[in-house]
Amino acid sequence: RPDRDGRGSRTQPRLLVVGLGEALFDCFPDRVILGGAPLNLAYHAHQLLASHGGEGIVASRVGDDPLGHNLRQEMAKRGLRDDFLQTDSRRATGEVRVTVSPSGEPSYEVVDNTAWDHLDYDTAFASLAKSCRAVCFGTLAQRNDVSRSTIQRFALNATQAIRLFDVNLRQNFFSSEVLESSLRLATVAKLNEKELREVCELLKITAQLDSIEECAYALREVFALDAVLVTRGAQGTQLHRDGEVVEGEPPVYEPAAGADSVGAGDACCAGIVVGMLCKMVPAAVIRLANHAGAFVASQPGATPRLPAQILAMVDGPGRSAATDSANSCP
Numbered sequence: 001r002p003d004r005d006g007r008g009s010r011t012q013p014r015l016l017v018v019g020l021g022e023a024l025f026d027c028f029p030d031r032v033i034l035g036g037a038p039l040n041l042a043y044h045a046h047q048l049l050a051s052h053g054g055e056g057i058v059a060s061r062v063g064d065d066p067l068g069h070n071l072r073q074e075m076a077k078r079g080l081r082d083d084f085l086q087t088d089s090r091r092a093t094g095e096v097r098v099t100v101s102p103s104g105e106p107s108y109e110v111v112d113n114t115a116w117d118h119l120d121y122d123t124a125f126a127s128l129a130k131s132c133r134a135v136c137f138g139t140l141a142q143r144n145d146v147s148r149s150t151i152q153r154f155a156l157n158a159t160q161a162i163r164l165f166d167v168n169l170r171q172n173f174f175s176s177e178v179l180e181s182s183l184r185l186a187t188v189a190k191l192n193e194k195e196l197r198e199v200c201e202l203l204k205i206t207a208q209l210d211s212i213e214e215c216a217y218a219l220r221e222v223f224a225l226d227a228v229l230v231t232r233g234a235q236g237t238q239l240h241r242d243g244e245v246v247e248g249e250p251p252v253y254e255p256a257a258g259a260d261s262v263g264a265g266d267a268c269c270a271g272i273v274v275g276m277l278c279k280m281v282p283a284a285v286i287r288l289a290n291h292a293g294a295f296v297a298s299q300p301g302a303t304p305r306l307p308a309q310i311l312a313m314v315d316g317p318g319r320s321a322a323t324d325s326a327n328s329c330p
Contacts, residue, residue, distance in 0.1 A: 015054030015277055016132040017045035017270070018161075020151055021141030022116045023060035023085065024094030025067055026262070032067075033262075033301050034074045035096065036060070036116075037166055040263040040302045041136050043078050044270035044292060047306050048314055050079070052278070056270075059128060059154075061086040061115040067093035068115070078303060084124055088115035110140070110173070117144035121153050129157040134273045138166035139174040139182070148178065155185040162226075162276055166269060167191040169198055176202050183223040188276075190229040190269055216240040229272055229289075231265050236290045239272070239282055246282040251291050253298035263302020268293030278314055288313045 019038030026033045039058050046056030058080055062068035064087050071093060072082050094114040099107050119125075119141070129135070135158050142148040155163050165186035167179070180203055183189060191199060196215045199205075205218050216228040220240060227241040236250035271292040275285030291310050296302065 015049055015052065016057055016128070016134075017042060017049065017054065017273055017277070018057045018059050018084075018128060018132045018135040019043075019045075020059045020135050020137045020154055021119075021147070022094055022138075023058055023062060023071060024096060024114070024116065025071065026096045026098055028098045032070075034071065035262070035302055036094065037138055037168070037263075037266050038136060038141070039075075040266035041166075041270045041273075043080060043303050044267045044296075044306065045134075045274055046078070046080060048270060048274040048288075048292075048311060049277075051311070052314065054274075054277075056080060057084055057128065057132070058082070059084040059119075059125060061088050061119050063087070063091055063093040063115045064089050065093055067095065084128055086115075086120060086122070088118060091115045091118060110170075113144070116141060117147050119147040119150040121150040125150065125154055126157065129154045130160070132158055132161050133277055134162040134164065136164040136166060136269060136273065137182070139168050139178060140170060142178050142182070143173040152181060152185060155182075162187055162273055164188040164190060164229075164269060164273060166265075167195050167199060169195050179203060183219075183225070186223070187226045188229060188272070189219060189223070189225055189227075190231065190265070190272070192231045192233075192265075196228075196230055212238070213240070213245055216245075227272075227276075229269070231268060231293075237268055237272075237286055237293065239286050239289075241282060244282070246286050248283060248286045248290050251294045253295050255298045256300060258300035259298050260300060261297040264293045264297035266302065267296040267306075274314060280314075284313070 019042030021038040022036040023039045024036045026035045042056035042058045062071050075082055092114050094116045095111045097109040137151050142151055163186045165182045193212055200215050205222050220228050230238040239246040268289045271289030275288050
């Protein structure tokens, strides 16, 4: 259990879950919203692990500018520390500029060559790589050679951690080389159904790919992954692990005013990672992931506070009897 300063007992290592990559703001004409998949995931993992001596960590880079200062303040409001948020004196904080057409269709411009494109593998990152229990990284933050090198070096050195690769085939911010090298560094891959088929085609994985199950199995076999996570929107999530496919009943939450689905997949990923770290049985892992994702989809923005009933699922009846003190929640 946590000791007085909240950093975990001497005999129980602290569970650090790292979101590695982009930290940014979605900039609408009338508002800015905190975002970036690694930041979203770290925040939700932070909530789920807070009562267990665990912590979500944002490992990213921002500019020394008003948006960068604002991002640090928004992290502090959410209880996230910024020890691993680097400052770039030359480049601006990341932005996604969102415009909405008269018909209501949004379009996105991910501003290029921003601070998070230049992550530096410094001594703090090196230490974090060796001490974290999970790291989650994606394709977008690897669009630049500098950050790609840092992210892949971090994953290479995080040998004790769950290494979750979040595939996002957005615009032209990916390549076959990035996909293949990232999958070889990962222990878990997260994709939606369309991305799963596209990745198998891009990497020329030869198998009977008539179904999602066959695609996921082939991907696991080729890259020796512990698990493949397939997100399916309102249908919930599938966990492909140990030769079985686990899925649960997708929950329904009453939508709040202004609700959007931004960040739902990141919350789902946080549930998967926390469930695995806490040695929950697969059905309980999926239940936690589905509830976290569905709740975030019912709220405005990507980083709402999770309700008590979801946080309580980490302590629920789905804990496996086969736990060990080095990997299970306190």
